[in-house]
Amino acid sequence: MKIVHITNWNEFVSLTSECDGWAFRGLPDADWQLKSSLSRYLQSFVPDTASWRQREERALRIFRRKAHIYLPDAGVLIDDFRCLALMQHHGAPTRLLDFTKSPFVAAFFALYRTTKSSAVFALDTPTLWRAAPSNDVSLRRELIDPRINGNFERYFASNDKDVIWVGEPEEMDRRLVAQSGTFVMPGVLDKPLDDIIQRYESGGALIKKFILPPSIREEAMLSLYRMNITHATLFPDLDGLARSIGYELEITWPGNRAS
Numbered sequence: 001m002k003i004v005h006i007t008n009w010n011e012f013v014s015l016t017s018e019c020d021g022w023a024f025r026g027l028p029d030a031d032w033q034l035k036s037s038l039s040r041y042l043q044s045f046v047p048d049t050a051s052w053r054q055r056e057e058r059a060l061r062i063f064r065r066k067a068h069i070y071l072p073d074a075g076v077l078i079d080d081f082r083c084l085a086l087m088q089h090h091g092a093p094t095r096l097l098d099f100t101k102s103p104f105v106a107a108f109f110a111l112y113r114t115t116k117s118s119a120v121f122a123l124d125t126p127t128l129w130r131a132a133p134s135n136d137v138s139l140r141r142e143l144i145d146p147r148i149n150g151n152f153e154r155y156f157a158s159n160d161k162d163v164i165w166v167g168e169p170e171e172m173d174r175r176l177v178a179q180s181g182t183f184v185m186p187g188v189l190d191k192p193l194d195d196i197i198q199r200y201e202s203g204g205a206l207i208k209k210f211i212l213p214p215s216i217r218e219e220a221m222l223s224l225y226r227m228n229i230t231h232a233t234l235f236p237d238l239d240g241l242a243r244s245i246g247y248e249l250e251i252t253w254p255g256n257r258a259s
Contacts, residue, residue: 001194002208009220012210016103016122019208023099023123023166023182026110030119030211034097034193041093042189052189053159056095063087080152082169085183089175095156095189099123099166101180108229111217112247121193122208123184125166131206133199139163146185161187162199179234221247 006012042052068074076082088094100106110118132140144155144165155161165185197206231243
C-alpha cells in the first residue's frame with residue numbers, strides 16, 4: 001500500500017484527481033485499519049474465530065425474521081446483498097465496508113469530527129474489476145458477484161476465501177445515491193482489506209492511503225461546505241439535517257451573525 005502524507009488541501013485535490021474511477025473511504029483516525037464493522041465487533045467481543053460464520057448467519061436470520069415489520073416491501077430481505085446493505089444502512093454490524101466514488105465525500109467523513117491525523121483510502125477499482133487473487137480466474141469479480149443467487153454463501157459467508165468484491169445492489173437507496181456510494185465485500189473477516197488485496201496481482205499498487213493532518217481541517221471543511229457536502233446532503237432525512245447542525249456551529253459569516 002502506498003502511503004501519501006498530505007500537506008495542504010490543494011495537494012489532496014490534485015492527487016486524488018489522478019485516481020480516476022477509484023473508490024474512496026475516509027476514516028477519522030489514520031491508525032485505523034480497513035476493517036468492516038462486523039470484523040471490529042467480532043474481534044472485540046468474540047475471540048473464537050471458528051464461530052464467526054455461524055454468528056453472522058444468525059445475525060442475518062434474526063434481522064430477516066423481524067425487519068419485515070418495518071418494511072413496505074419485505075422482498076428486499078430475500079436477496080443476501082440487499083439485506084446486508086439494508087442492515088448496514090441502519091447501523092447493524094456487517095461485513096460490508098462503505099466506500100464512495102467521490103474523494104471529497106470520503107474526506108468529509110475523515111475530517112468532520114476529528115482532532116488528529118485522519119486518512120482517506122483510495123482503491124483502484126477499475127484494475128481490481130479485471131484482477132483475481134493469485135491469478136485464479138475462477139475468482140474474478142463477475143464470477144463471485146454476490147448479487148447472483150448463491151454466491152454470497154459460496155464465496156463470502158464461508159469466510160475462507162481471500163477475495164473482495166466492489167459494487168452496489170441492483171436497487172440503491174437514497175443514502176447510497178446521495179453519497180455516490182459503493183460497497184466493498186471481503187471474503188474473510190479476520191484480515192484488513194489491504195492484507196486481502198496483497199493476494200491480488202499488483203496488490204500493493206491497488207490501494208493508496210492519504211494521511212490528512214489536523215492542520216488542513218479548517219480549510220478542507222469550509223471547501224466541502226461550499227461544495228454542499230454536509231450531513232444534510234449525504235443523509236437526506238431529518239437525522240442528516242440534525243447532524244449537519246454541528247458544523248454550523250463552526251461557520252460564521254461577517255456582518256450577519258444570525259445566518
